[in-house]
Amino acid sequence: MKKQVIRIDGEPFVFEIGEKITIGRIGYGANIEINDQKVSRQHGIIEAVEEKVFILDLESSNGIFINGERVPSGKPIQISEKDIIKIGSSELRLQSKKASSEKGTISKSFSGHGEISKFKETIKQKKELQIGRLPNNDIVFNDPTVSRAHARISYENNIFWIEDLGSVNHTYVNGNKIKTKTKLRDSDVVTISFYAIGLREGAKDLREESNAINAVAIQKIYPNHKIGLQSLSLEIPHSSFVALMGPSGCGKSTLLKCLNGDNPATAGEVFIHGLSLRENFNLIKKKIGYVPQDDIIHKELTVYKTLFYAAKLRLPDDTSNEEIDNRINKVIADLNLDQDKEKGIKSIKVGNLSGGQRKRISIAVELLTEPTILFLDEPTSPLDPETIESFLTSIKKLTSNRTTIIMVTHKPEDLNYVDQVIFLGVQGHLVYKGLANGLVSSFEVDTIVEVYSEMSHIDKVKNKYIKPNALGYQNRADAEIKREKPDSLWLQLFWLISRYLNIKLNDRENLFLLLAQPLIIGGLVCLVFNQFRVGVLFLMTISAIWFGVSNSAKEIVGELSVYRRERMFNLNINIYILSKWAVLSLIAFVQSLLFVTIVYLNFKYNTYTGFDEVYLRSFWGSTALMFFLSFSGSLIGLWLSSSLNTTEKVMTVVPIILMPQIMLAGVMTKINTTLVEVLSFFTLGRWGTEGFSRLQDEASPDSKGVIFGQVQEFSASAMDVLNLYDKNLTNEGTLIGGVFNGFDQNIIAILILNSLFYMLIYYALKKKDSI
Numbered sequence: 077m078k079k080q081v082i083r084i085d086g087e088p089f090v091f092e093i094g095e096k097i098t099i100g101r102i103g104y105g106a107n108i109e110i111n112d113q114k115v116s117r118q119h120g121i122i123e124a125v126e127e128k129v130f131i132l133d134l135e136s137s138n139g140i141f142i143n144g145e146r147v148p149s150g151k152p153i154q155i156s157e158k159d160i161i162k163i164g165s166s167e168l169r170l171q172s173k174k175a176s177s178e179k180g181t182i183s184k185s186f187s188g189h190g191e192i193s194k195f196k197e198t199i200k201q202k203k204e205l206q207i208g209r210l211p212n213n214d215i216v217f218n219d220p221t222v223s224r225a226h227a228r229i230s231y232e233n234n235i236f237w238i239e240d241l242g243s244v245n246h247t248y249v250n251g252n253k254i255k256t257k258t259k260l261r262d263s264d265v266v267t268i269s270f271y272a273i274g275l276r277e278g279a280k281d282l283r284e285e286s287n288a289i290n291a292v293a294i295q296k297i298y299p300n301h302k303i304g305l306q307s308l309s310l311e312i313p314h315s316s317f318v319a320l321m322g323p324s325g326c327g328k329s330t331l332l333k334c335l336n337g338d339n340p341a342t343a344g345e346v347f348i349h350g351l352s353l354r355e356n357f358n359l360i361k362k363k364i365g366y367v368p369q370d371d372i373i374h375k376e377l378t379v380y381k382t383l384f385y386a387a388k389l390r391l392p393d394d395t396s397n398e399e400i401d402n403r404i405n406k407v408i409a410d411l412n413l414d415q416d417k418e419k420g421i422k423s424i425k426v427g428n429l430s431g432g433q434r435k436r437i438s439i440a441v442e443l444l445t446e447p448t449i450l451f452l453d454e455p456t457s458p459l460d461p462e463t464i465e466s467f468l469t470s471i472k473k474l475t476s477n478r479t480t481i482i483m484v485t486h487k488p489e490d491l492n493y494v495d496q497v498i499f500l501g502v503q504g505h506l507v508y509k510g511l512a513n514g515l516v517s518s519f520e521v522d523t524i525v526e527v528y529s530e531m532s533h534i535d536k537v538k539n540k541y542i543k544p545n546a547l548g549y550q551n552r553a554d555a556e557i558k559r560e561k562p563d564s565l566w567l568q569l570f571w572l573i574s575r576y577l578n579i580k581l582n583d584r585e586n587l588f589l590l591l592a593q594p595l596i597i598g599g600l601v602c603l604v605f606n607q608f609r610v611g612v613l614f615l616m617t618i619s620a621i622w623f624g625v626s627n628s629a630k631e632i633v634g635e636l637s638v639y640r641r642e643r644m645f646n647l648n649i650n651i652y653i654l655s656k657w658a659v660l661s662l663i664a665f666v667q668s669l670l671f672v673t674i675v676y677l678n679f680k681y682n683t684y685t686g687f688d689e690v691y692l693r694s695f696w697g698s699t700a701l702m703f704f705l706s707f708s709g710s711l712i713g714l715w716l717s718s719s720l721n722t723t724e725k726v727m728t729v730v731p732i733i734l735m736p737q738i739m740l741a742g743v744m745t746k747i748n749t750t751l752v753e754v755l756s757f758f759t760l761g762r763w764g765t766e767g768f769s770r771l772q773d774e775a776s777p778d779s780k781g782v783i784f785g786q787v788q789e790f791s792a793s794a795m796d797v798l799n800l801y802d803k804n805l806t807n808e809g810t811l812i813g814g815v816f817n818g819f820d821q822n823i824i825a826i827l828i829l830n831s832l833f834y835m836l837i838y839y840a841l842k843k844k845d846s847i
């Protein structure tokens with residue numbers, strides 16, 4: 077339906093062609109109410125007949141003036157964008173359509189669906205209207221980002237009020253989140269997800285009104301001064317399927333990330349369904365689906381669990397399991413993933429699916445939130461032609477559900493499925509936007525391959541460059557985007573831990589190896605040491621550190637695409653680190669327990685060692701220390717995993733981190749210079765071995781033992797026995813003095829190192845944020 081916009085004292089009011097709009101004094105049920113005693117109760121009418129708009133004076137007392145002249149009453153007068161219409165002290169102007177579409181801002185008003193004056197009356201009569209997702213509300217917005225009971229509009233003491241009912245995604249008035257019950261004026265616009273409500277006009281879905289995307293003069297310059305995108309403007313209508321093409325490195329992914337907020341433009345502004353991406357990022361991010369080039373799912377989980385955890389992490393907390401089940405079934409059906417009803421895809425592990433199915437599961441994850449725009453970065457690249465056909469057919473079907481799809485592709489055959497094409501030439505120049513079948517002819521060539529070849533030459537690209545039209549636009553790219561916390565940090569932690577545990581438990585082979593590690597290494601320690609000595613403690617320390625580092629080193633780098641996508645959505649960095657740490661600690665505990673049990677039993681009951689009194693003392697103390705060292709090691713591993721971008725690099729660096737733990741522990745060789753001592757402060761190897769020795773020292777009674785085959789009396793403790801073998805681990809070193817001279821102090825030293833590693837992990841993860 078075509079629309080016209082009239083501005084009343086600057087406030088827009090949208091109406092449909094063919095609709096009669098009444099103008100009158102406030103309180104008398106007119107469509108446009110003016111708060112002015114000079115305005116009659118029924119003052120005039122505005123009506124649009126096709127492209128022409130007329131105004132009629134209903135024999136009002138004080139008349140209607142056009143450009144200073146009073147119009148005769150009872151006679152429709154045609155008005156244009158240039159006319160200034162005065163009614164009482166208010167000024168009305170017909171809005172230029174050109175201006176509204178170029179500026180790309182949302183019209184703040186509503187179609188009204190013929191209910192314009194009734195809305196206020198309804199609130200007055202009912203005293204309050206509740207808005208929410210469930211059918212028992214007075215106004216139902218059936219969308220996962222709307223809470224069950226989201227907000228309430230009420231009428232008290234002749235004033236209209238709006239109040240948020242503790243919703244997950246909040247209620248906004250004129251773009252500002254409301255925290256308390258707030259007065260609602262006629263001109264105010266309440267937004268809840270992509271729905272808007274105004275007193276004058278009632279409720280409407282913003283997605284029906286405006287382009288899915290309006291990009292106004294956006295440009296991207298990377299911090300290294302590389303130009304990612306030359307200034308360009310774009311309008312993408314809703315429910316369209318758009319291909320984004322261009323030669324390698326021309327800026328397709330850059331454009332995609334500017335449009336979806338993953339890495340925003342450095343100039344210009346993007347509007348999603350009329351809402352500024354920057355100002356409304358926290359809302360918009362929940363209604364955008366984005367599947368980057370890499371899959372955003374874990375191979376170890378089943379399809380159902382993948383979707384279940386994604387739903388738990390992304391949908392509002394008040395979404396019931398039944399609603400989640402329904403959504404999972406719907407997205408599976410929407411993507412044609414339920415064809416094999418017999419076997420059922422839900423129980424299959426993602427790792428056992430084909431590339432095409434995996435891509436669809438990544439998309440299914442995104443569809444759970446019913447995104448209004450779906451961004452896909454080269455989804456068809458790894459697929460064979462037959463799979464592409466069924467894949468794109470199911471993707472295209474989504475547009476009939478009001479989803480707009482923007483897909484980066486290199487494949488000319490993909491154009492058979494899309495409505496529009498955006499083509500970028502080298503160095504980020506926009507050279508074509510329009511219908512798919514007009515692409516080749518617009519370049520006066522015969523094939524798409526030729527378009528690629530032409531647009532790889534900068535001189536040809538410059539001739540075709542479509543400069544942006546951004547008249548009157550103010551650059552607001554500096555406006556700050558604040559990330560919102562997830563609804564509940566505890567729930568996020570709970571679901572992340574639960575998912576991570578599931579991933580670990582489902583990877584049976586790896587789990588078996590993790591548990592085999594302490595048994596094999598612990599067994600070897602018992603085998604090679606026929607007497608309990610400091611070397612055993614040293615190896616316990618190094619094993620603990622090694623377990624921690626190796627368990628965690630691949631854990632972040634291996635799921636970087638999942639991390640990035642979830643971070644963009646609402647992942648909290650501290651919660652993410654804690655979830656990793658919690659599960660890794662559990663593994664570390666089991667490993668430590670197994671290791672210590674073997675060593676303890678061996679040296680206590682294996683008489684071959686010849687020591688009655690010297691064995692691993694303090695079973696639980698040793699287990700606790702080994703566990704503590706192992707989870708400290710896992711922080712080192714997580715730090716490597718978060719700061720390096722490939723698993724290969726991480727594995728290369730692991731020995732560089734591990735060797736100093738061995739060399740600087742004071743066991744292989746004496747700590748005999750200040751420099752070595754200072755360096756040893758930064759190793760867990762040093763504090764761990766020393767801690768173990770002190771633990772033994774404190775836990776052992778003065779003892780008697782067999783050394784070098786002779787029974788000797790010891791006035792001191794087992795620690796001295798150990799030191800008879802190796803005096804290297806001493807505190808005779810220069811700097812240590814009395815500061816860390818004790819078991820407690822060893823623990824404090826490790827805690828200090830842990831804090832340092834934690835900060836390094838946080839910093840490395842934070843650095844991955846583009847906004």
Ligand SMILES: Nc1ncnc2c1ncn2[C@@H]1O[C@H](COP(=O)(O)OP(=O)(O)OP(=O)(O)O)[C@@H](O)[C@H]1O
Pocket residue numbers: 298299300302303304322323324325326327328329330331
């Ligand atoms: N984070 C970044 N920092 C600096 N330069 C970047 C960054 N990301 C991309 N670029 C540069 O911006 C240009 C556009 O890159 P982009 O990845 O958007 O191209 P593309 O068209 O998607 O490439 P491809 O088809 O190969 O995926 C390239 O020259 C690239 O090197």
